[in-house]
Amino acid sequence: MGDVSSETTYKYERIADDIDHLIECGALQPGDRIPSVRRMSRAREVSISTVLQAYYLLEARGLIRARPRSGFYVRSDLPSNLPEPEISTPDPDPTQVSMRELVSMVVLKDATNPALIQLGAAHPNPALAATEKLNRTLTVVARRMGDESGLYDYAPGCEALRMQIARQSLTAGCSLSPEDIVITSGCSESVSFCLRAVCDRGDTVAIESPICFDTLQTLEALGLRALEIPTHPRDGISLEALRFAMQHNPVSACLVISNFNNPLGSCIPDPKKRALVSLLATQEIPLIENDIFGELYFGDARPSVAKAYDRQGLVMLCSSFSKTLAPGYRVGWVVPGQFLSTVRWLKYTSSLAAPTLSEHAIAEFMSSGSYAPYLRRTRRAYERRVTSMSRAVRRAFPEETKLTRPSGGFLLWVELPEAVDSLVLYERAQAAGIAITPGYLFSATDQYPNFIRLNAANWSDEAEAAIDRLGQIIRQLG
Numbered sequence: 182m183g184d185v186s187s188e189t190t191y192k193y194e195r196i197a198d199d200i201d202h203l204i205e206c207g208a209l210q211p212g213d214r215i216p217s218v219r220r221m222s223r224a225r226e227v228s229i230s231t232v233l234q235a236y237y238l239l240e241a242r243g244l245i246r247a248r249p250r251s252g253f254y255v256r257s258d259l260p261s262n263l264p265e266p267e268i269s270t271p272d273p274d275p276t277q278v279s280m281r282e283l284v285s286m287v288v289l290k291d292a293t294n295p296a297l298i299q300l301g302a303a304h305p306n307p308a309l310a311a312t313e314k315l316n317r318t319l320t321v322v323a324r325r326m327g328d329e330s331g332l333y334d335y336a337p338g339c340e341a342l343r344m345q346i347a348r349q350s351l352t353a354g355c356s357l358s359p360e361d362i363v364i365t366s367g368c369s370e371s372v373s374f375c376l377r378a379v380c381d382r383g384d385t386v387a388i389e390s391p392i393c394f395d396t397l398q399t400l401e402a403l404g405l406r407a408l409e410i411p412t413h414p415r416d417g418i419s420l421e422a423l424r425f426a427m428q429h430n431p432v433s434a435c436l437v438i439s440n441f442n443n444p445l446g447s448c449i450p451d452p453k454k455r456a457l458v459s460l461l462a463t464q465e466i467p468l469i470e471n472d473i474f475g476e477l478y479f480g481d482a483r484p485s486v487a488k489a490y491d492r493q494g495l496v497m498l499c500s501s502f503s504k505t506l507a508p509g510y511r512v513g514w515v516v517p518g519q520f521l522s523t524v525r526w527l528k529y530t531s532s533l534a535a536p537t538l539s540e541h542a543i544a545e546f547m548s549s550g551s552y553a554p555y556l557r558r559t560r561r562a563y564e565r566r567v568t569s570m571s572r573a574v575r576r577a578f579p580e581e582t583k584l585t586r587p588s589g590g591f592l593l594w595v596e597l598p599e600a601v602d603s604l605v606l607y608e609r610a611q612a613a614g615i616a617i618t619p620g621y622l623f624s625a626t627d628q629y630p631n632f633i634r635l636n637a638a639n640w641s642d643e644a645e646a647a648i649d650r651l652g653q654i655i656r657q658l659g
């Protein structure tokens with residue numbers, strides 16, 4: 182799989198992918214009949230031959246089989262789906278975070294090592310990213326701006342970009358104005374500013390568990406305590422558990438990755454987002470919402486953000502272009518609600534300004550109309566990759582394995598048999614030339630020793646062979 186332009190979306194492929202997805206998520210089971218060619222043709226308003234092309238493609242993928250005079254059926258010899266991990270049950274007490282050594286040992290060493298097959302770091306696929314086009318846009322913008330392109334762009338940052346972000350927020354259920362937004366040097370900086378705006382050293386922050394180590398590291402750096410809340414792999418943070426935690430602890434802020442959590446892939450359903458915002462508002466607790474994966478949904482519509490239900494300015498929405506466009510451009514943003522002036526001041530006093538040329542290039546890319554079709558292709562590409570990797574895991578890993586079924590993003594969270602220690606697996610995998618991320622990195626209290634996170638973004642024949650190899654190592658360890 183190469184450039185995103187080769188990830189075509191012909192009608193027949195779209196139909197095949199949709200059925201493929203239903204099979205993958207278990208909505209269509211082995212032996213089930215799939216809609217007749219005629220019915221599908223009417224439902225999708227396409228020709229009979231387009232539907233047949235889709236069904237032949239599914240046959241070629243080994244997923245369905247034609248029965249003479251009866252129609253098409255999901256193959257009954259397909260290996261059944263792996264179950265999903267249960268809702269997490271982390272330590273109920275706030276904890277001092279101490280991840281620094283582990284993160285330095287695992288992440289910083291591996292993430293950019295070209296000798297390893299990268300199934301670990303949550304980087305987007307550079308071949309899928311629009312980097313070439315973005316770079317060309319940057320050159321044009323630099324020429325047009327002349328000397329101005331080298332000047333500071335003080336907080337709140339490039340107005341043209343803030344206008345584009347405000348427009349884009351409509352699809353997430355928000356109605357923002359450019360004045361609500363501060364441009365940052367990435368989502369991690371946005372999150373850090375929000376925490377600094379509403380917490381003091383030693384305070385407790387309620388977080389989803391598991392959660393990516395970037396968040397845990399930021400808590401550690403700011404001397405904040407993590408209160409890990411049970412989180413479901415489908416619909417995110419448990420509101421009952423959060424309510425209980427709020428009753429028994431002084432919580433200064435709550436932090437969630439609302440859409441396609443890293444590593445769980447969970448997506449808080451829209452009504453639950455509204456309930457989350459209301460619950461926190463009862464005690465005036467700010468919600469720091471990380472929506473960095475929100476645009477990478479597989480379904481027909483973008484999930485909303487919790488910010489859309491915020492009536493008191495307590496939700497602080499953070500995101501960036503790191504998963505969608507180019508992490509190296511270092512452009513993110515924050516919508517800090519009632520903490521706007523504090524966050525603006527924090528941006529100014531931390532790094533004065535945002536990266537001028539990167540901001541203007543992205544603004545131009547978005548206003549040129551290139552962003553929407555690019556995102557459409559990229560979503561399809563990641564959905565296919567997640568499906569392919571899930572299937573490979575199912576084939577290669579022991580049958581006690583549990584696996585998430587994300588509806589967006591490009592990450593999989595895998596629960597291995599209890600006997601498998603993910604740090605030992607990490608070391609063995611590395612010796613075999615494969616990078617994975619061990620579960621220890623996703624909790625401040627070592628909740629996930631037998632879990633790993635896999636990144637499907639770089640799916641390839643080589644990655645498939647790496648999954649087979651990982652499966653062998655896991656069997657040896659288990």
Ligand SMILES: Cc1ncc(COP(=O)(O)O)c(C=O)c1O
Nearest residue numbers: 303367368369443473501503513
């Ligand atoms: C959930 C989440 N937040 C933040 C980041 C970092 O984002 P940025 O590169 O925009 O700082 C990552 C990167 O992996 C992430 O997965």
